[in-house]
């Protein structure tokens with residue numbers, strides 16, 4: 422027997438023992454929701470394929486809107502209808518405020534020091550409240566409108582001038598720079614990149630991080646295999662994290678040394694004031710790491726999502742010239758050829774709104790939700806969760 426074979430047998434034996442011990446906690450008195458049978462040890466992981474959101478959608482057509490799966494030793498329920506999703510995300514939101522432990526949060530999101538993966542608690546609440554007040558509330562969106570409009574105007578001018586010269590325009594690139602500039606002015610108060618090539622580099626980092634975060638890392642579900650990092654995911658996560666960390670260190674440094682003062686009302690200023698006031702949470706004081714981790718959440722969640730959605734909208738319109746023509750006619754009649762479309766024109770552009778909604782439906786930037794975990798979920802009101810002590814939950818948006 423070769424040493425490798427011996428090692429493999431040991432790993433498999435340990436994993437079976439682990440799964441057995443772990444499963445003892447979740448012995449059910451009721452049948453779980455329906456779902457496909459999985460493989461030994463890995464459960465349903467090998468069945469997910471390269472497009473898990475499409476696999477899960479196809480499974481929902483067979484098993485219904487609530488499916489039960491096993492990813493390694495982890496019990497997972499997947500909600501695939503708006504009704505079931507709303508029970509998890511709205512009615513019983515409080516039961517599912519935590520995220521399951523995962524290597525992305527550990528190795529990329531500063532070991533859960535961020536907002537998205539932080540355990541539920543006072544820091545979790547305070548960071549979300551700050552983002553709501555300064556970024557997502559109706560008032561914040563109104564206050565940030567001039568930033569969005571100036572950035573859209575300069576993008577339009579650039580495209581127009583290139584077009585006049587008959588030059589080729591890399592549409593993907595100008596849209597990316599526009600969303601990054603608008604977002605970075607809102608987050609840190611200045612355009613973080615003066616050169617398009619730096620913005621392209623950040624986009625590549627964001628795409629890499631999103632792709633790594635979307636991989637179903639076997640080590641997260643079969644703990645006995647984590648040390649092997651069989652897909653090489655953790656190694657790549659550590660590398661991309663290092664690059665992001667250098668970027669955020671430079672941002673903080675630029676603000677602290679006064680190199681970039683910001684526009685005064687940006688989120689970074691608010692956070693730094695908080696830090697200087699010695700903001701204290703149940704989990705300890707707010708730190709530089711928390712601020713960098715929150716910036717990481719926002720830069721990664723907010724750039725490629727927006728720009729890829731706009732790119733898809735343009736591609737779909739090019740593929741459907743009849744709809745493109747109708748949309749141009751609507752713009753001509755409502756806005757006219759000599760004005761830029763403004764956000765306040767949108768209520769008068771029903772076809773345009775329908776196109777946007779259709780693009781969100783066809784090409785959701787995040788086709789699966791960020792998983793949540795219910796601790797001690799034995800809530801009789803949420804169907805089927807009586808089964809598990811710990812249940813991971815995913816919502817399919819695709």
Ligand code: HEM
Nearest residue numbers: 536537556718719722723724726727730785786787790791
């Ligand atoms: C087309 C644009 C966008 C789409 C389609 C989109 C979609 C989503 C989806 C589906 C989620 C997961 C919700 C969940 O499962 O719990 C999410 C989370 C999030 N998004 Fe977006 N998003 C977009 C733009 C943005 C922008 C511009 C920002 C920031 C300025 C942002 C910040 C966030 C944050 C921070 C989260 C995590 C929320 C949490 O943990 O509670 N997103 N987004």
